Amino acid sequence: MDRLIRSENHQHAEKPDTGRDDKIPAHWRLIRLRAILLPTSVNDCADYPLLSITRDAGVILRNVDNTEENHNFIPDDLSNYKLLKKGQFGMNKMKAWQGSYGVSEYTGIVSPAYYTFNLCGDIIPEFFHLAIRSDLYISYFASASDGVRVGQWDLSRTRMKEIPLLAPPRAEQLAIADFLRDRTSKIGQAIQIKERQIERLKERKQILIQQAVTLGLDPNAPMRDSGIEWIGETPAHWSIKRAKYLFREVDERSLDGQQELLSVSHLTGVTPRSEKNVTMFMSEDYTGSKTCQKDDLIFNIMWAWMGALGVSDRAGIVSSAYGIYRQLRPGTLNSQYLEMLLKTTAYIAHYNKVSTGLHSSRLRFYGHMFMAMEIGFPDREEQDAIVVYLDLESGKLNKAVDLLEQQITKLKEYKATLINSAVTGKIRVPGLVESPELKEREFA
Template identity: 45%
Template sequence: MYRYDNYKDSGVEWLGEVPEHWEISSLGKILLPVSEKNHPDLPLLSITRELGVIERDIEDQESNHNFIPDDLSNYKVLKKGQFGMNKMKAWQGSYGVSNFTGIVSPAYYIFNFIKAVNPQFFHWAIRSKVYISFFGSASDGVRIGQWDLSKSRMKSIPFVIPSNDEQTAIAQYLDNKTAKIDRAIELEQQQIELLKERKQIVIQTAVTRGLDPNVSFKDSGVEWLGEVPEHWEVKKLKYVLELSNKKEESRNSNKRYIGMENVESFTGSLNEVILTAEGISNSFFKDEILFGKLRPYLAKSYLAEFDGICSTEFLVYKASKEIYNRFALNIFLSYGFIDTVNSSTYGSKMPRANSEFIANILLAIPPLSEQTAIAHYLDEQTAKIDRAIGIKLAQIDKLKEYKTVLINEVVTGKRRVVLN
């Protein structure tokens, strides 16, 4: 790693030493607040923590939680090359130099540059973790996630400025280097998706075709099952799984509570966090199966390892003597079953599964000994795939950490970019 020849104390604990020839300035000397309105015809922009300024997709309802008024004349103009900021979320890093011209919320801050600073260098530096920390100390508030930035305290936030040539070189270096890191992360994520797809194929095949490829098959007459082993029975879910409707008041219970957020999608696993709750909950007992009826495409199912209570967004099933509960859990996690359930949902924004529809879904039921063998096989196979996914996720975390450290070191002069 290259270092500069000489350093000086910046006088700021979070910045530490900086190259001796770099100027120590402040945002108040670099940025000038501006406010231009009455351009409702311009495209809508958003300012996000992850990407800075982006074009807003007004058709995507999932990503548009904020109300958009019919009259946009009061919205502020944010031009390409200007610095925009969501002042309520500046402490999270919701700001950046814009690559677009459009309009943003009237509550946002817009700035012009009044000092000779390369906008791309400024964007990399100000969005680095070290500078985001300053915005946290300059923000106040009591509402979680909504801390108001003090404009006067923002002006005093320090900012170190290299020479113009160095700014350009640093911006180009980070553009190139982070693009390579992002590509490596993308490749890891693609491999994770392939592993997840492989896992789903393994589960789907096992719960509909069994483990013996040489067995005789028959047409089940059910689209999601296809051909099943000839000796398997095809039965409605309600004949092998009993739906429980037991309720209890959460506040009067000393049992552990499971919310939808506590169950991982497509894994059958429970997160570490088990919360308490108020209101009416569903009761469940050890060895019963929880199936998430809210947004069933998320496949949130869990085989209970203790007695407890859960969100009423779960359907609770007790296995009959004809079905092994771990085999039933894998059916609930199979993509064919999930797709079938999802076809019955009602409600557009928060779709829920129809319990009566689920009760009549046809399942392929092997003999109990075969169910047990299939469940144990899937435990082993999915555990291997989950370990592989875990390794990929750890690699992604390391790449992200490396990217964060690299940016911090370069924009504060701890690492020198060699000029071409």
């Protein structure tokens, strides 16, 4: 079995490492993909559902109403899209090096740039799907892809045809597929349980934060109606002020664009762009961009409705489209407390309500909207106490989440190893009825 290894000039050589000294069961055949994949090209099928081909799940139904999922452009005219039938093999050739391919469980349409194939020969589709998406074969597709830089590799159909496949007898393919379906289903259930536990822990953390920053730490504190519908009741001794009495909007610009570039998101708040894995356009010159200072409050005006805001822990430069606000009396509001408060559901709901735009993904939360907004808060001493309490309690929940995420990672690694071992013959799966002659055969 030939090994396809990427070198600097994208040449192929050597034998593949199947993980067992290159030994495979002697009764397994070695075939090339050209022998089992027959290209298809059926167009003018716009009435079928739209499919995506992903790295994590192979072929999936595309949710055309999900604005986050559909950051890639969907044309109005889908008449030239390709038909991919249930049981056929589909591939995003630009991302084949990541494993973006698989046997489809659906009949639908995919991008005309994708490869679509019929499976022919004595190959079970479910076995082929499991085998071809294993780590071993993903590395082969990476080796058969070319490009100037990572992320823009294009799969060569000619070289793809030469990728080798280990093909056991049909009965053994069925046994391997049955075995892996059972085992991976149980692993998947275990992962789902842990993911639900993580969700509950994160929800508990959010409730903990919400209660502490909006109601304080004393459950017996006298309460009063704030008079603000979206704030509701608040501790009687807390202050309620419009933002214009606490902040001023600043618009200071960089003279050379050399300061650290910062980004603002609903997930991470204000963070250095260098720490984020983003593919967004990067300017060659940031001269004239807005600058911020440590403890400045920054809103991503276009995504405030999702909670894209934060208090910066450093000086830097941000998008000219962001809103930057500085406390009139520095230290009035604890930076950590302020960020947590402004990210609570009640405040985010307010941004949604007052923002302007024709569509939810095009809403804008401008400076005058923030300045007119009421903010309820305790004195600085109580803010600091709330932050200390939340650091302690959130830390406990974060540790529990980290442990569960580590367990999920190990389960996924075990699943990948199990699949790779089964489809390359390194383990003999149960449920396979073998002849006496076959039982005596050694690995080649």
